[in-house]
Amino acid sequence: MKKENKGSLLHWIPNALLMVFSFTCIFPAIWLFYSSLKEKAEFYHSPIALPQHPSFQHYIDILTKSNFITWLGNSIRNSGLALFFILLFGFIIGYFLSRYRFRGRNMLYGYFLLGMLVPVHALMVPMYVLFTKAGLTDNWFTLVLPYTALGLPISVFLVESYVKSMPIEVEEAAAIDGSSRYRTIFSIILPMCVPILVTIGIIQFFYVWNEFTFSLILIDSEKWMTVPVGITLFKGQFSTDFPKMMTAMLLAIFPAMLLYFIFSKQIIKGMVAGAVKG
Amino acid sequence: MKTCLKMKKSSIFLCMLPGLLWYSFIILIPVILAGYYGFFDWSGGAKKTFVGLQNFIEVMKDPVFRKSLFNNIYLTVVCLIGQIGIAFILAFLLSGRHIKLKGFHRVMSYFPAVLSAVVVGFIWSLIYDYNYGLLNSFLTFIGMGDKVQAWLNNDKLVLPLVAIPLIWQYIGYYMIIIMSALASVDSEIFEMAEIDGASGWKKAVYITLPLIKNTLIVCVTLCIAGNMKIFDLIYSLTNGGPGYSSSVMAMYAYKTSFLSFKMGYGSAMSIVILIVSLILVGGSRSLLLRFTGGEEI
Numbered sequence: 001m002k003k004e005n006k007g008s009l010l011h012w013i014p015n016a017l018l019m020v021f022s023f024t025c026i027f028p029a030i031w032l033f034y035s036s037l038k039e040k041a042e043f044y045h046s047p048i049a050l051p052q053h054p055s056f057q058h059y060i061d062i063l064t065k066s067n068f069i070t071w072l073g074n075s076i077r078n079s080g081l082a083l084f085f086i087l088l089f090g091f092i093i094g095y096f097l098s099r100y101r102f103r104g105r106n107m108l109y110g111y112f113l114l115g116m117l118v119p120v121h122a123l124m125v126p127m128y129v130l131f132t133k134a135g136l137t138d139n140w141f142t143l144v145l146p147y148t149a150l151g152l153p154i155s156v157f158l159v160e161s162y163v164k165s166m167p168i169e170v171e172e173a174a175a176i177d178g179s180s181r182y183r184t185i186f187s188i189i190l191p192m193c194v195p196i197l198v199t200i201g202i203i204q205f206f207y208v209w210n211e212f213t214f215s216l217i218l219i220d221s222e223k224w225m226t227v228p229v230g231i232t233l234f235k236g237q238f239s240t241d242f243p244k245m246m247t248a249m250l251l252a253i254f255p256a257m258l259l260y261f262i263f264s265k266q267i268i269k270g271m272v273a274g275a276v277k278g
Numbered sequence: 279m280k281t282c283l284k285m286k287k288s289s290i291f292l293c294m295l296p297g298l299l300w301y302s303f304i305i306l307i308p309v310i311l312a313g314y315y316g317f318f319d320w321s322g323g324a325k326k327t328f329v330g331l332q333n334f335i336e337v338m339k340d341p342v343f344r345k346s347l348f349n350n351i352y353l354t355v356v357c358l359i360g361q362i363g364i365a366f367i368l369a370f371l372l373s374g375r376h377i378k379l380k381g382f383h384r385v386m387s388y389f390p391a392v393l394s395a396v397v398v399g400f401i402w403s404l405i406y407d408y409n410y411g412l413l414n415s416f417l418t419f420i421g422m423g424d425k426v427q428a429w430l431n432n433d434k435l436v437l438p439l440v441a442i443p444l445i446w447q448y449i450g451y452y453m454i455i456i457m458s459a460l461a462s463v464d465s466e467i468f469e470m471a472e473i474d475g476a477s478g479w480k481k482a483v484y485i486t487l488p489l490i491k492n493t494l495i496v497c498v499t500l501c502i503a504g505n506m507k508i509f510d511l512i513y514s515l516t517n518g519g520p521g522y523s524s525s526v527m528a529m530y531a532y533k534t535s536f537l538s539f540k541m542g543y544g545s546a547m548s549i550v551i552l553i554v555s556l557i558l559v560g561g562s563r564s565l566l567l568r569f570t571g572g573e574e575i
Contacts, residue, residue: 011376018371019379022386025450028401029389031412047410089297096290099283108298115305117559119507121528122552125535125544126308129315129322149304152297171283181285210394212510213528217536228396232514235400242410249397260392264385267392272454276496 029250029257036247043243058247067222068251071230077140078226079208082147086155086204087197089148094159095185099168109160115153121213128217138220146214151204154274162196163189202263202270209256227252309552316546321539333546342522343547346530347554353441353526354505354558360445362497365452370482372453373460384457387450395447399514402443406430430516433523440515440524444508452497459493460486491570499563506555527551 035043037054062068097109127146131137136145166189174184215226222230231252238245260267316334319327337343372383390398405412408428417425429439463486471485487494509528512518518525518533525533531551535544 014371014374015376015378018368018377018383021368021449022383024446025386025389028405032401044410047412047415085300089300093294093297096294100285100290102287102290108294112301115301117503117556118305118309119503119551119555121507121509121531122312122548122555123305123308124528125531125541125548126312126315127304128535129541129545130308130311145300146304149301152301168283175283181283206392210392210396210510212394212396212513213532216513217532228394228510231400232396235514242404242407245400246404249400253393253397256392256394257389260389261385264388268384268388268454271391271451272458275451275455275500276458276493 029253032246032250032253035243036250038243040241040243047242058244059251061244062248062251066234066248067225067230068227068248070223071225071227072255074140074224075209075226075228078143078147079205081141081144082151082208083201083204085144085148086151087200090152090155090200091159091190091193091197092185093152094156095163095189097156098160098163099171112153112156115150116157120150124213124217127214131218137218138224140224142218142224143211143215143226146218147204147208147211151200151207154203155200158196158200158274159193162193166192198266199270199273202267203274205259206256206267206271309549312545312548312552314545315542316549318542320542320545322541326542329542333543334550336543337547337550342525342530343527343550345522346525346527349437349524350506350508350526351558352437353444353508354502356438356441357445357448357505358498358501360441361448361452361501362456362494364445365449365456365497366482366487366494368449369453369456369460370486373457384454388454389450390447391451393447395510396514398443398447399511403430403515406439431520433520436516436520436524440512443515444505444511447511448501448504452501455497456490456493459490463489495563495566495570498566499559502562503555503559506551506558527554 031048034050034054035047036058037056038051039053039055042049042052093112097105123146128137131142131145136142170188170192171184174188175181179188210228211226212228215229216232219225219229222233225233231248234245234248238248317328317330319329319333368387371377372380377383404410406429408414408426408431411429413429414426417423430436467485467489468481471481476485507528508526509532512524512526512529513532516524518529522530527547528551531544531547534540534547
């Protein structure tokens, strides 16, 4: 009897610890949500209490009276375009680096490896100078340029090692059946690479969606801003209206949050695989 | 490779060219430019004065830059202990047999890692807020109202306070990585250890730790590289203040270049950041590999 008690207590402690930790992870999001339904005065009266008269007024205000929707559109467009180019170039370069041994192949591979080691913030100032000189700042396509380039190394590596593990006989058989090289690559190999491309897409989506630095320095006008930089403007505007600011933050994390809770299994798997291999 | 798959070298190169050019334009050219502008006294306008190595020497001597570098290193060390240490303990707990809701814990603990660091910074600035912050409300609630203060204005406490959200955000990330390594360890090893009488923590230290050594090295490298580039969270949480007490290298480079318009100096600083980061990331990695006798992964 005594032993059993001790056993259940021993099992109870780790369960409780994990529960506390899981709770702290999600609590800020919950706090943002129920606080966003409060009036200013109600929040200042007690920041932690649940709302007495929940209202969606802050949501309506932010969605109709600010540029939030514009920023959301910009973030979506940037993510879409950057992901498309990252996957396209990453696939092509990764494929050729994997299948062909030509002179300079290892140098090229190392060149992409180096790109992963360069800390992005060391590029902040020089990239600003380059973009200003070339007249590329503050435009709809501006941010797609760095996001694509910065996403390429990991994409190239993951595709390279994935293609390496695929049997070359498939391609030989296709060639014997008369398929041209390009057709084989795009209509046979590309579909076979979908799993790894999905992984790359997941990793890069969260990177691009949350990216802040380049968005901050390369974009000036509000109409091309992305969500993370846009909401920093609210900090000045709503510095006295916490619930409204919290509404903006919740809206900012909402798309990523939604995706995460729907596809959490694939996302966790993909991001970890990318981290460990990269 | 069979002849049927042969391709002309020129066509291979042509296929890779667009991506290669794009990549070089963003990564290579800015680094070269930074190296070049680092030699000038330049505020972004037409007037540039060649000053030789002076900018680079000044960066090394600059007390604010040193302070920022120190802060980067401080945060890295704290995060190594906090993130990977706690992650290891939690991963170990979570892999226990009597844990319920495993899937739930995985999903919840990883959640902060997908949030934007700017928003995380904002959330924590609300938690630390003097008038309406959760921390002060909580202290008042438990009757420790005398401890209430403007947390982020305390230059002695600000750095640990910045480290907390940083650690919090990525515990789940490292936990999941460590758990995937644990899952690949043969469970018979643990059963044998149990039969031999190894207790919980002994199992963790003497059996689990050595078995997942390579994964831990990956985690350490990721953690150091990650902490070299902290910027977003500091920007929204403290903006480097009070004064420069929570400034990091990227923050200082940003302020010198975009708020004080010292572009030449900022370029020189970028090159120094690049070199420092490469040394710290590369150095720690090869040290670890030598120290633990791990294999190159």
